[in-house]
Amino acid sequence: MTADLFEAVLDVRPPREAMADGAVLLRGFAKPVEADLIAALRAIVAQAPFRHMFTPGGHQMSVAMTNCGGAGWVTDRNGYRYDGADPESGKPWPAMPPVFCELASQAAAQVGFDGFAPDACLINRYAPGARMSLHQDKDEQDFSAPIVSVSLGLPAIFLFGGIKRSDKPRRYRLAHGDVAVWGGPSRLFFHGVAPLAFGEHAAMGHQRINLTFRKAR
Numbered sequence: 001m002t003a004d005l006f007e008a009v010l011d012v013r014p015p016r017e018a019m020a021d022g023a024v025l026l027r028g029f030a031k032p033v034e035a036d037l038i039a040a041l042r043a044i045v046a047q048a049p050f051r052h053m054f055t056p057g058g059h060q061m062s063v064a065m066t067n068c069g070g071a072g073w074v075t076d077r078n079g080y081r082y083d084g085a086d087p088e089s090g091k092p093w094p095a096m097p098p099v100f101c102e103l104a105s106q107a108a109a110q111v112g113f114d115g116f117a118p119d120a121c122l123i124n125r126y127a128p129g130a131r132m133s134l135h136q137d138k139d140e141q142d143f144s145a146p147i148v149s150v151s152l153g154l155p156a157i158f159l160f161g162g163i164k165r166s167d168k169p170r171r172y173r174l175a176h177g178d179v180a181v182w183g184g185p186s187r188l189f190f191h192g193v194a195p196l197a198f199g200e201h202a203a204m205g206h207q208r209i210n211l212t213f214r215k216a217r
């Protein structure tokens, strides 16, 4: 039986899968703290609601975003940047909850990045049809720190390419509780998310939430 068929029949996927040098998918790694993550997320969104930001080129993003932590990633007509305050309210972004920080740090350590202390957490909300085109995470000052990405809710197809935009991306299914880490040699690899398929998740409803942790400053 091929590995794919084996997975499709029994839904047993390896708990740890290498995507590239320095890039690993940790399946189900966030599951033990899912209830705490969801509760903390609700509190953040009550203070800093999701919004559809505009790219510098004037396109409104299909993914809705908010942030927590000392620095929040924003985009508007003036470009991409990190900002300590939410431009919608003028107030600092909500603090990063300890459960977020600890999970990100533990996931990074699993992949050999000890001492990861994120100061930024971009929170992406995908409704069915929402997608994120291939891009590099390169607005951070410190590329020695990895990116840690936590998936909640509906599953998505994550596209993970290479250092060149033209490198053909591989496709990985990211499900509720999965954590992807990329750093070191793959820190600047292109990645994106295919349009979200319709579905319903027991805890999260008709959406996918992604928490992306970075060391921005």
Ligand code: SIN
Pocket (backbone or CB within 6 Å): 122, 124, 132, 149, 158, 174, 191, 192, 193, 210, 212
């Ligand atoms: C991102 O690259 O910011 C988002 C990745 C994801 O949603 O899995």
Ligand code: FE2
Pocket (backbone or CB within 6 Å): 135, 136, 137, 191
């Ligand atoms: Fe990204």
